[in-house]
Amino acid sequence: KPAPAPKPAPKVEEAPPPPGVLELIDPMEVNRMFVRSERLNSEAVVEFVRALCTVSLEELRSDRPRVFGLTKIVEIAHFNMSRIRLVWTRIWAVLADYFVTVGCHPNLQIAMYAVDSLRQLAMKFLERDELASYTFQNDFLKPFVVVMRQSPSVEIRELIIRCVSQMVLARVANIKSGWKSMFMVFTTAATDSQRSIVALAFETIEKIVREYFSHITETEVATFTDCVNCLIAFTNAHFNMDISLNAIAFLRFCALKLAEGAIGQLALPEAPEPVNGAAAAASEDPETTSMYFWFPLLAGLSELTFDSRPPIRKSALEVLFDILKDHGALFSASFWARVFDSVLFPIFDHVRAADA
Secondary structure, three states, X not given: OOOOXXXXXXXXXXXXXXXXXXXXXXXXXXXXXXXXXXXXXXXXXXXXXXXXXXXXXXXXXXXXXXXXXXXXXXXXXXXXXXXXXXXXXXHHHHHHHHHHHHHOOOOHHHHHHHHHHHHHHXXXXXXXXXXXXXXXXXXXHHHHHHHHHHOOOHHHHHHHHHHHHHHHHHHOOOOOOHHHHHHHHHHHHHOOOOHHHHHHHHHHHHHHHHHOHHHHOOOOOOHHHHHHHHHHHHHOOOOOHHHHHHHHHHHXXXXXXXXXXXXXXXXOOOOXXXXXXXXXXXXXXXXXXXXXXXXXXXXXXXXXXXXXXXXXXXXXXXXXXXXXXXXXXXXXXXXXXXXXXXXXXHHHHHHHHHHO
């Protein structure tokens, strides 16, 4: 079912300016200054955005915060989004820090206003196609990840999940490098202390895996490991046994797709980061390139066999050995050695220790 649309950001009561100030300012001239910001050269527009962010933060720190600067920042971002990527990247480097700061504002209304504004900008940004090997989408969506990790507000974290879910449903065909940040948001949600946030995030992950799996690897196949690690995070959700079991079932599905070659031409990322033992499987040997993608999945299932919940241990063990039995013929001898050392032997060591 479609994810519920994010609730509209609440209105923020603004403090009036000092007496006599408005009479000295022509509103049309002020508005024209922001509209014409797209005519500024690359250096000037970056400085203009930086100055406006500084003024806006001062507004928001006052006893009676005002969102005039915040609304104008959103407008400027819209007006200048069509600039060349190099300039836009510099603009967004300033705006990203700004939105993280405001998204974590102690005033809930202001924080929600900022997150909703960020959602509007992201929806517009995702209308544009992204070329292969570029990461502009990932950079654009990172503020959602940071706020999701740092905000103490349940309402803000839930709003972020709803915003990202809406982006997936509305812009799935255009999402490329943005998948990485999206999976980071959902992975963070999987460890949330609120049951409702975990369940809400898994609803979208379930839809992504069932209906949009081909989209997540069509540009950057390394996103497959982000998906796997996200599912592994949900297997550890102790609030809901069904979520954990379904996540394990989706890991089986991922293994099947990987074995079928359904995630495209596999190639190691230029600088892979160690994730659940993935780096241990990586090698310069072309024969082991595809094994980089198997290792996070196998290692994650191996760790689940130590879970305190018997149904999870049983399901993880069953899926792990089914994968090895059904797809083990794809593994090289050297990779099988790694599987025994890092995946299977720890299971037997744990059993022996428990029986001792």
